[in-house]
Amino acid sequence: MPPRNDAALTFLQSRRSRPAKTLVAPAPDRAALMPLLRAAARTPDHGKLEPWRFIVIEKPAMARLADLTGKAGERLGKSAEDIAKARSQFELGQLAVAVVEVQKASPKIPAIEQTYSAGAVCLALLNAALAAGWGANWLSGWASHDAEFCAEAFGLRPHERIAGLIHIATEASAPPERPRPDLDALTTWMDQ
Numbered sequence: 400m401p402p403r404n405d406a407a408l409t410f411l412q413s414r415r416s417r418p419a420k421t422l423v424a425p426a427p428d429r430a431a432l433m434p435l436l437r438a439a440a441r442t443p444d445h446g447k448l449e450p451w452r453f454i455v456i457e458k459p460a461m462a463r464l465a466d467l468t469g470k471a472g473e474r475l476g477k478s479a480e481d482i483a484k485a486r487s488q489f490e491l492g493q494l495a496v497a498v499v500e501v502q503k504a505s506p507k508i509p510a511i512e513q514t515y516s517a518g519a520v521c522l523a524l525l526n527a528a529l530a531a532g533w534g535a536n537w538l539s540g541w542a543s544h545d546a547e548f549c550a551e552a553f554g555l556r557p558h559e560r561i562a563g564l565i566h567i568a569t570e571a572s573a574p575p576e577r578p579r580p581d582l583d584a585l586t587t588w589m590d591q
């Protein structure tokens with residue numbers, strides 16, 4: 400039996416994200432980030448395909464990504480408001496980890512399971528960052544789903560896509576709790 404870990408359970412039952420736009424410097428340095436990436440990589444992965452990788456977006460790279468977001472927004476015909484909002488993710492960002500889903504050819508493991516695993520990596524990284532005392536937030540945005548932007552901004556190849564941009568930095572203000580799901584409404588107990 401795995402040992403009971405009440406601290407971990409308490410953390411999992413109370414954890415919540417910190418909105419990226421409220422995060423401030425400092426962000427974790429490379430040494431502080433490595434254990435968080437290690438925790439995230441310890442994620443269920445059917446067939447040991449490792450269908451994901453990390454791109455660490457450090458502060459100096461943020462301005463370039465903001466500009467590329469603006470360029471993508473114009474190409475896609477987004478409104479000035481949408482472009483400004485999408486740019487701000489990078490303009491305000493201190494550090495973010497792009498979790499990249501990397502689809503691997505497999506006769507046995509369906510593509511959707513690789514997608515699920517990449518999503519699980521995002522949550523594992525988010526939780527590791529929160530558990531380490533950082534503010535953290537899982538973002539996406541229309542630019543992150545645009546293949547041309549992803550190729551130019553992150554060098555992604557055709558079988559790769561962004562599963563999540565996990566922003567990690569210092570919490571400036573704690574957000575209010577948000578309503579949580581009604582477990583009774585979404586749980587079915589099957590006893591036969």
Ligand SMILES: Cc1cc2nc3c(=O)[nH]c(=O)nc-3n(C[C@H](O)[C@H](O)[C@H](O)COP(=O)(O)O)c2cc1C
Pocket residue numbers: 414415416417418536537538539540562563577
């Ligand atoms: C795949 C995915 C993408 C998301 N993208 C965004 C986003 O682009 N912008 C945003 O404001 N919230 C986004 N969210 C929601 C935030 O992560 C939000 O902070 C989160 O749902 C809060 O949940 P928590 O308090 O349980 O951690 C996204 C969530 C997921 C799962």
